[in-house]
Amino acid sequence: MRPTNRRCIAAGFAAGLLTTAVLATAPPAAAGCIYGGPVLGKCDGPVQADGNWERCVTVAQYVPSGLSSHLIPVRRCEVMGPARPPVDPSFADPPGHIDG
Template structure:
């Protein structure tokens, strides 16, 4: 019984995490590889845009553990200096 509840909770958590990491409409995205997702928002009038990277975080939980999706965002574009490779590659806007 406990395993069924834990399994159901894990499935619901992953579904909620996927929705939380969903890109904004019209965003350009790359999926897979080192990250769950890497998505760019629309380019603003000043030439900047927001880039969000989805990664997983390991969470210990009693005698078990699970992965939880986590979203990190940063500003990209002219005048922005992101040395973190999670954000800097590619240095140009993803998509159209």
């Protein structure tokens, strides 16, 4: 095997290791979210300097359509925080920030 081929193989191996390391240290896809239960999902954005954050809740909405029907996801967002109780009770659980 020529030295040039060995360098290419070593570079490819190093790139593969680097990619694996980056993927292994990445945060999980569900960070800051809760899925299931009475809603499809509840996700919190980052906490701002004033202590507030945005929470988005996704629910399934029934839509009649002729002789059949279907469910569509509907997403609503609301700002929450220590001094801002949620207006809609479905946003209140859990009362604190979802950290994942």
